[in-house]
Amino acid sequence: MAEKDRIGKFLPMSETGFYILLSTLTERHGYGIMREVADMTNGRLNIGAGTIYGTLSKMEAEKLIEACGEIERRKLYKTTELGNAVLKAELARLDEMVTIGKRNMEAIK
Amino acid sequence: MNAKKMAIKWWMGCDADKIESWLEGQAQRGLRLESVAFGGNVFRFAEAEKEGCAYGIDYQPNAKSDYEALFTDDGWTLAGKNSGFYFWRKPYKGQKPLIFTDKESLIARNRRQVAFLTIILLSLLSGFGVTIRRSATNPSPYLTALIGVQTGLAIAIGAVLTAFYVSTRRLRARNS
Numbered sequence: 001m002a003e004k005d006r007i008g009k010f011l012p013m014s015e016t017g018f019y020i021l022l023s024t025l026t027e028r029h030g031y032g033i034m035r036e037v038a039d040m041t042n043g044r045l046n047i048g049a050g051t052i053y054g055t056l057s058k059m060e061a062e063k064l065i066e067a068c069g070e071i072e073r074r075k076l077y078k079t080t081e082l083g084n085a086v087l088k089a090e091l092a093r094l095d096e097m098v099t100i101g102k103r104n105m106e107a108i109k
Numbered sequence: 110m111n112a113k114k115m116a117i118k119w120w121m122g123c124d125a126d127k128i129e130s131w132l133e134g135q136a137q138r139g140l141r142l143e144s145v146a147f148g149g150n151v152f153r154f155a156e157a158e159k160e161g162c163a164y165g166i167d168y169q170p171n172a173k174s175d176y177e178a179l180f181t182d183d184g185w186t187l188a189g190k191n192s193g194f195y196f197w198r199k200p201y202k203g204q205k206p207l208i209f210t211d212k213e214s215l216i217a218r219n220r221r222q223v224a225f226l227t228i229i230l231l232s233l234l235s236g237f238g239v240t241i242r243r244s245a246t247n248p249s250p251y252l253t254a255l256i257g258v259q260t261g262l263a264i265a266i267g268a269v270l271t272a273f274y275v276s277t278r279r280l281r282a283r284n285s
Contacts, residue, residue, distance in 0.1 A: 014211070014213070016210070016211055029175070029179075030175065030178075030179040030182070031178075031179055031182035031183055034183060046206075046210065047210050048165075048206070048207045048208045048209050048210040048214070049165075049179050049180045049182075049183045049185060049197075049208050050165065050167050050180075050208035050209045050214055050218075051208070051209050051210045051211055051213075051214040052179065053176060053179055054213075054214045054217050055214070057173070058217075070175075072178075073174055073175060073178050074175050074178050074179070074182070075173075075174075075175045
């Protein structure tokens with residue numbers, strides 16, 4: 001139960017948070033994350049620099065991501081085990097919504 | 110040498126978007142922000158090409174070492190920095206770039222300023238308590254004047270904090 005709560009308190013995730021956490025499955029710095037999220041969503045989601053900075057600081061404090069090095073004064077971040085577990089739980093939640101949603105929409109066709 | 114111009118503008122942190130629009134208007138008239146001073150209220154401009162230029166104001170009194178690099182990587186130029194305020198500038202055509210793209214980060218910017226103002230207000234109030242006690246035992250025109258100044262400042266900070274409260278409530282009510 002405690003483990004479920006530990007993950008559950010992060011759900012549902014914001015779209016920005018979800019894609020940031022997804023992009024740090026591979027080590028990246030702030031700007032790399034911005035580019036990756038824009039690429040993943042075909043340019044639809046352009047996260048501002050201030051929003052990225054604030055979200056990364058918050059996620060680091062919540063231990064969803066951790067700093068894992070530095071390149072030219074740019075901190076590198078990576079998703080932690082907790083971050084991974086939160087991503088999995090969020091995916092399962094979204095998956096259930098999509099499955100049920102599709103089934104019910106099919107039924108009324 | 111480009112001609113320099115100076116402007117003074119008083120504003121509250123929760124009205125940052127109005128200052129951003131004003132700076133953008135200045136850029137369209139050919140005035141590019143060069144520096145800010147005095148708590149972000151004194152603006153110095155240089156004459157430049159008229160251009161479409163977005164401005165973003167952030168408040169980061171404890172910015173980490175990689176803060177500025179993140180913005181410059183994204184094409185922003187630091188036009189001025191003062192008292193924790195960062196004034197970022199980015200020329201654009203078409204879609205206007207923003208430094209904050211969700212309401213949570215705008216609420217967080219308000220929260221950082223409210224935290225600072227609350228500390229100022231609390232230290233002012235504790236100073237106020239000391240002045241009142243001294244005035245009660247040993248009244249003087251100096252202490253009476255000091256009480257007046259402290260009261261005025263506390264009311265002003267209280268008014269700014271109220272404006273932040275209203276701004277944050279409005280942001281929370283927004284969809285995204």
